[in-house]
Amino acid sequence: MNDKKLLLVAACALIDADNRVLVAERPAGKSLAGLWEFPGGKVEPGETPEATLIRELTEELGIATKAACLAPLTFASYEYERFHLLMPLYVCRRFEGIPQPLEGQRLKWVRAAALRDLPMPPADAPLIPFLQDLLG
Numbered sequence: 001m002n003d004k005k006l007l008l009v010a011a012c013a014l015i016d017a018d019n020r021v022l023v024a025e026r027p028a029g030k031s032l033a034g035l036w037e038f039p040g041g042k043v044e045p046g047e048t049p050e051a052t053l054i055r056e057l058t059e060e061l062g063i064a065t066k067a068a069c070l071a072p073l074t075f076a077s078y079e080y081e082r083f084h085l086l087m088p089l090y091v092c093r094r095f096e097g098i099p100q101p102l103e104g105q106r107l108k109w110v111r112a113a114a115l116r117d118l119p120m121p122p123a124d125a126p127l128i129p130f131l132q133d134l135l136g
């Protein structure tokens with residue numbers, strides 16, 4: 001039996017009108033600093049993953065969306081040293097506002113094919129082919 005904590009994190013691939021994906025750089029001082037990730041965060045007690053994303057997208061990027069605009073794409077299941085990550089990845093094309101780096105993080109819009117060349121957390125690598133299939 002594995003007593004490692006299961007950590008539930010909701011993540012979102014925001015897609016622009018040009019079919020590019022938004023990624024954010026993890027700021028210095030955090031774990032996995034300098035790696036590029038999908039916006040999102042830990043699902044807090046009592047929250048649904050969709051509610052987490054709506055909250056995190058507002059806090060991190062200043063944009064607004066709705067649960068109906070969050071489509072599940074796939075998920076990551078990855079053994080980190082301190083926890084096992086379970087991370088549903090949603091896709092969102094409909095949101096209000098222009099994403100801003102409200103937490104000092106760098107942001108960039110990239111083609112799905114370019115995700116492979118970005119340093120991302122190891123849990124994210126298996127997600128990339130799903131985005132490539134979706135976005136070409």
Ligand SMILES: Nc1nc2c([nH]c(=O)n2[C@@H]2O[C@H](COP(=O)(O)OP(=O)(O)OP(=O)(O)O)[C@@H](O)[C@H]2O)c(=O)[nH]1
Pocket residue numbers: 009010011030031032036037038039040041042085121122123124
């Ligand atoms: N948002 C997001 N988190 C990811 C991705 N890939 C991945 O492994 N994670 C992990 O999921 C967790 C997300 O937690 P968080 O973003 O809410 O927490 P945090 O910055 O305070 O992280 P920390 O407590 O590890 O410093 C982190 O441990 C992060 O490394 C991803 O693409 N997006």
